[in-house]
Amino acid sequence: MAEVVLEKVSKVFGAARAVDEVSLEVRDGEFFTLLGPSGCGKTTTLRLVAGLELADSGTIRIGSRDVTRVPPPERRIAMVFQNYALYPHMTIAENISYPLRLRKVPADAIARKVGAVAEKLRIEPLLLRMPSQISGGQQQRVAVARAMVQDPQVYLFDEPLSNLDFKLRLEARRFLKHIQRETGVTALYVTHDQTEALALSDRVAVLKDGRLMQVAPPEEIYRRPANAFVAGFVGAPAMNLVEGEVLGSRFISGKFRVEVGGEPGLASGAGATLGIRPEHLELKPAGAGALAGIIDDVEPQGHEQIVTVLVNEVPLLARVIETQRLKLGEPVSLRFDPSALHLFGPDGNRVN
Ligand SMILES: Nc1ncnc2c1ncn2[C@@H]1O[C@H](COP(=O)(O)OP(=O)(O)OP(=O)(O)O)[C@@H](O)[C@H]1O
Numbered sequence: 001m002a003e004v005v006l007e008k009v010s011k012v013f014g015a016a017r018a019v020d021e022v023s024l025e026v027r028d029g030e031f032f033t034l035l036g037p038s039g040c041g042k043t044t045t046l047r048l049v050a051g052l053e054l055a056d057s058g059t060i061r062i063g064s065r066d067v068t069r070v071p072p073p074e075r076r077i078a079m080v081f082q083n084y085a086l087y088p089h090m091t092i093a094e095n096i097s098y099p100l101r102l103r104k105v106p107a108d109a110i111a112r113k114v115g116a117v118a119e120k121l122r123i124e125p126l127l128l129r130m131p132s133q134i135s136g137g138q139q140q141r142v143a144v145a146r147a148m149v150q151d152p153q154v155y156l157f158d159e160p161l162s163n164l165d166f167k168l169r170l171e172a173r174r175f176l177k178h179i180q181r182e183t184g185v186t187a188l189y190v191t192h193d194q195t196e197a198l199a200l201s202d203r204v205a206v207l208k209d210g211r212l213m214q215v216a217p218p219e220e221i222y223r224r225p226a227n228a229f230v231a232g233f234v235g236a237p238a239m240n241l242v243e244g245e246v247l248g249s250r251f252i253s254g255k256f257r258v259e260v261g262g263e264p265g266l267a268s269g270a271g272a273t274l275g276i277r278p279e280h281l282e283l284k285p286a287g288a289g290a291l292a293g294i295i296d297d298v299e300p301q302g303h304e305q306i307v308t309v310l311v312n313e314v315p316l317l318a319r320v321i322e323t324q325r326l327k328l329g330e331p332v333s334l335r336f337d338p339s340a341l342h343l344f345g346p347d348g349n350r351v352n
């Protein structure tokens with residue numbers, strides 16, 4: 001068990017700064033997730049921790065050891081890949097025991113270890129089959145089993161659930177979290193799926209273009225996004241973000257005006273982005289809410305509807321839990337609690 005510390009770690013591929021001065025501390029026993037869009041440097045960061053890539057600058061520590069130049073087998077990490085990387089010509093038992101056989105662990109110790117892990121992951125009946133003879137969800141468990149037998153100090157997961165269908169993914173996600181809690185092994189997890197990140201993690205680091213945007217527990221990432229990028233990336237449907245400026249205590253974008261309260265912390269006339277989540281906008285009859293608009297689109301989702309309301313030419317999404325019939329073009333209004341507003345300054349950083 002160990003903490004993982006990155007200090008100003010950078011990795012450049014040609015013109016791409018895949019990882020740009022990233023500093024972070026994953027605590028001992030923590031489930032820590034790197035979240036961000038495709039190409040933001042998640043896999044590269046993980047590969048740097050694994051030792052599959054060497055950092056151009058910066059240091060990486062696992063526990064109290066500086067591992068920046070230590071080869072992968074000596075880092076005491078175990079990685080689970082998106083495609084599981086099972087060897088097709090080996091049985092499940094051979095796949096799981098492979099890292100131990102590489103290390104020349106005695107056969108009886110291997111058999112004990114594989115048996116114990118297989119029992120824990122409930123894959124004992126599969127041990128003599130080939131990878132092609134088991135389902136995707138079972139392959140995923142086998143990949144986790146292969147990581148577990150190594151008794152690593154740190155698990156590295158690179159989108160390990162993305163090959164599973166929706167239902168299996170939820171199941172596998174709970175299972176992973178359960179296993180991680182039970183073993184208490186530090187986990188560094190990579191995903192582009194914000195729902196998964198929020199559901200699994202003790203803390204989340206949001207990355208963009210190789211840089212850290214915010215590191216915080218899931219609730220804080222959702223409630224107080226540090227900048228407009230995080231605000232727009234985390235949450236589904238995404239937060240409404242409107243670009244405009246602040247004049248006095250008002251946010252203005254063309255004819256769209258919203259009172260943002262006393263001291264918005266921005267000079268009058270400064271460019272700003274106003275944010276409000278669709279779940280914080282209440283759809284009301286015309287005249288009842290602060291913002292008047294008309295219904296522009298309705299997207300039924302079974303248990304709720306995502307309604308687009310045009311407010312002075314600005315489209316705002318609202319989540320409506322009731323399944324009442326809504327008519328396109330109907331005048332309505334939106335009500336919200338002013339404390340649910342987010343305001344970001346000209347540099348995109350949060351100001352309230
Ligand atoms: N071996 C490589 N050679 C050249 N460029 C690379 C290499 N590996 C990654 N990159 C570049 O570095 C950047 C970060 O890539 P990385 O694979 O870390 O992103 P990612 O966040 O894991 O994306 P995804 O969600 O698509 O897996 C990208 O611009 C990518 O093209």
Ligand SMILES: [Mg+2]
Pocket residue numbers: 042043044
């Ligand atoms: Mg990746």
